[in-house]
Amino acid sequence: xxxxxxxxxxxxxxxxxxxxxxxxxxxxxxxxxxxxxxxxxxxxxxxxxxxxxxxxxxxxxxxxxxxxxxxxxxxxxxxxxxxxxxxxxxxxxxxxxxxxxxxxxxxxxxxxxxxxxxxxxxxxxxxxxxxxxxxxxxxxxxxxxxxxxxxxxxxxxxxxxxxxxxxxxxxxxxxxxxxxxxxxxxxxxxxxxxxxxxx
Numbered sequence: 001x002x003x004x005x006x007x008x009x010x011x012x013x014x015x016x017x018x019x020x021x022x023x024x025x026x027x028x029x030x031x032x033x034x035x036x037x038x039x040x041x042x043x044x045x046x047x048x049x050x051x052x053x054x055x056x057x058x059x060x061x062x063x064x065x066x067x068x069x070x071x072x073x074x075x076x077x078x079x080x081x082x083x084x085x086x087x088x089x090x091x092x093x094x095x096x097x098x099x100x101x102x103x104x105x106x107x108x109x110x111x112x113x114x115x116x117x118x119x120x121x122x123x124x125x126x127x128x129x130x131x132x133x134x135x136x137x138x139x140x141x142x143x144x145x146x147x148x149x150x151x152x153x154x155x156x157x158x159x160x161x162x163x164x165x166x167x168x169x170x171x172x173x174x175x176x177x178x179x180x181x182x183x184x185x186x187x188x189x190x191x192x193x194x195x196x197x198x199x
Contacts, residue, residue, distance in 0.1 A: 002072075002163055005065040008049045009160035010173045012153045015045030019150070026142055028130060034121055043146060047118035050149050053156050054115075062087060062156060069159070074166055083158045090151055100141055107148060110137055114145030 019042040027033060028040045035041070052058045066084060069075055094108035117133040134142065164171045 001059055001065060001068055002167065005053075005060045006160055006163055006167075006169070006173060008052055008060045009156055010175075011049040012046060012053070012156055013160070013172075015042055015049070016150070016153055016157070018042045018045060026139075026146065029134070030126070034126065034130065040118070043118050043149065044121075046149055046153055047115045050152050050156070051115040051119060054111075054152060062152075062159065065163075066159060069163065069166070072166065076162060076166075079162055080159075083155060083162070086155050086158070090148075090155060093151075094148065098144070100144075101137060107144065110141045111145045111148045113137065114142065115149065 019039065022038045022042055024039060026037060026039050026043075028037050033040070052060050053062045055061055056063050058064070066080070066087070070077070070080060094111060095106060097104040097106055098110075099105075100110065113133055113136070117130045121130040137145075161171060163169075
C-alpha cells in the first residue's frame with residue numbers, strides 16, 4: 001500500500017512540476033484544445049492520481065495510507081499530525097457549498113465532476129465529457145476545481161516525503177515499468193499452442 005501510494009504520488013509530482021513551468025490559464029473550449037492547451041495536459045497528468053488519492057476506497061487513498069503510516073514503526077507523529085490537519089481542512093472546504101449553477105452545491109461535487117472530465121476526456125467525446133462539465137459548471141467551476149486539485153496534490157506530496165524518509169527511499173522514484181494490459185497480450189503458452197485446445 002505504501003509503495004503504491006508513492007508511485008501514485010510520483011505522477012502527481014511530475015504533473016505539478018510541469019504545471020509550474022506553464023503560464024496562463026485553462027483555455028479548453030473545443031475538442032481541438034484538449035491536445036493544444038499545455039495547462040490542460042498538465043492537469044491530465046494530475047487528475048487520475050489525485051482522483052485516486054481522494055477516493056476513500058482506493059488502495060492508494062490518502063486516508064488509508066495515512067492510517068497505515070501512523071501505525072508503522074518510526075512514524076514521525078508530530079509531522080503526520082500537521083499533514084492530517086491540512087487534509088482535514090481540505091475536506092471541510094470540499095464539504096462546504098458554493099452558489100454555482102443556480103443553487104448551492106458542494107465543492108466536492110464540482111471537483112469530482114472535473115477530475116472525471118479531465119481524466120476521461122477525448123476529442124471524439126468532448127461534448128459528453130469536458131464540454132458537459134463546462135456546460136454545467138462553467139469556467140468558474142473549472143477554476144475552482146483546478147485550485148482544489150493543486151491543494152490536494154500538495155498535501156499528498158507532503159505525506160510522500162515522510163514515506164520516502166521512513167522507507168529509506170529516494171524522494172524521486174525511478175519511472176515505473178510500462179503498463180502491459182494482459183487482456184490484450186496472450187501469454188507465451190497460449191501463443192505457442194494457439195489458445196485453448198479442443199478435443
